[in-house]
Amino acid sequence: MSPFLKASGVFVALLLTSGVVLAFERTSSFQMGHPGVGMDLVQTNKELEAKVQANKVPAALPAASSDGQLAVDAYKNVQVLGHLSSGDFTRLMTAITTWVAPEQGCAYCHAPVKDANGNPEKDEDGYIIADTNNLHSDELYAKRVARRMLQMTMQINGEWQPHVKATGVTCYTCHRGNPVPQYIWFNGTPVEGRPMIGSNGSQNGPSLKVGLASLPSDSFETYLRGDATANIRVISKSALPDEANVATVKSTEQTYGLMMHMSTSLGVNCTYCHNSRSMAEWSTSPPTRNTAWYGIRMVRELNREYLEPLHDTYPANRLGPTGDAPKANCTTCHQGAFKPLLGVSMLKDYQVLAAAKTQPAKTPPPEPAPEGAPAPEGAPAPEGAAPPAPATP
């Protein structure tokens, strides 16, 4: 063989092998079911590294003193956090500022210092300055929303442990340093029925809501709000549709749409929660499916009891194209991770958000001494009383 042929043979071989090497990436796989049933989650190490970067948790603030005056007594208008010591209260105010409005500061929620014309005053960096004498004011909608958010966060941590476990959530789980969380949803704009073609049933459009599959994009409206109890089922138990048999073609398509959302929001595939031999069978599903079942019910409650009722509190520019309030889904917390923030608990450093507490009444001012009782030492003499006798030397 001529040296030229030999050389080009080696060259072609190198090219092929390098092609093969380049086509592979290092991966990590996690096994969710018995060996051999294909219930694995395979991710490239690059994807995993990106997830670790995206889910870094901010350092906790140093602990504050838990004794001392209660917030309900220390301040004027505290309705949810009254049971905290003023130290814990101030620490939490600082924390929520870094979680929700790190650039805007206290003035995102608290009324600003105003100039002679009533316009907010700004510091040299252009940020509005909060009026420290007016922190009790509920003038800004953001403060009124935040008060409800405090209650929502405590409800999640206190009542939804079947889903969030002891890991729990803080404002950061959803907000990640933004006043408006990155992942919220609104009702879709209904498509007008057209003669001949009819309505498209909200499907076949590229919607991120269903992982870009050609499935209906209105499954959140159907399954993530309102009805607290409805189970999501696709298999008919009887031949004809009736009240118990809700599995229509439409609801089946919407179910698959929701399942695409759940998979993409957790960054997993269907076998993270199902054994694909039978999607419906609970006894062969991994326990993650039970956790997800509670998650669906939790999200419904958050939307129904907390987020939708804030509709009238938001300014118009916060509402969706059809005028509805912003709502949560699985991605609002999970953001591509199987557990939000990869399972790191921020709640353990902020136990003040662990559960709702009944609010103590303000301590009443000390009662005036009953008539005729000797006045406490050093107390000013009651009006009209005889001046104290001069001390005899």
Ligand code: HEC
């Ligand atoms: C994301 C919104 C938000 C931010 C940012 C915020 N606060 Fe608050 N603040 C609230 C809410 C809500 C209340 C009322 C809590 C309640 O009713 O239990 C409150 C109440 C207060 C009160 C009690 C006032 C009174 O007399 O009733 C003080 C003091 C306070 N905040 C200080 C601060 C300081 C200082 C900062 C900045 C470091 C800050 N807050 C940032 C939402 C916020």
Ligand code: HEC
């Ligand atoms: C389950 C997710 C979730 C958690 C936890 C959460 N929020 Fe929110 N928050 C939302 C959603 C959704 C909205 C609506 C977005 C909008 O206002 O457009 C919102 C809106 C807000 C707004 C109004 C922002 C604006 O300008 O419209 C404030 C302020 C706020 N949250 C504060 C907080 C605070 C403080 C906490 C923690 C005590 C908290 N949130 C916890 C989901 C969450």
Ligand code: HEC
């Ligand atoms: C995070 C867990 C999770 C993931 C991921 C997931 N599912 Fe589900 N799936 C559930 C839960 C929970 C239910 C039951 C919902 C309910 O009753 O509210 C369910 C129900 C179903 C049903 C209805 C079964 C019946 O009883 O009729 C089908 C079909 C289904 N899923 C298919 C899929 C497909 C396909 C995928 C992947 C695209 C997927 N699922 C991904 C948790 C998951």
Ligand code: HEC
């Ligand atoms: C309020 C924030 C929040 C929302 C919204 C939320 N989750 Fe979660 N989820 C969590 C937290 C926190 C955990 C971690 C619990 C733990 O440490 O085991 C978790 C854990 C899970 C797990 C268990 C993962 C595992 O490997 O053990 C599944 C599955 C899950 N969520 C599915 C869902 C689905 C599906 C939705 C939407 C229907 C949803 N979640 C909405 C906060 C949330």
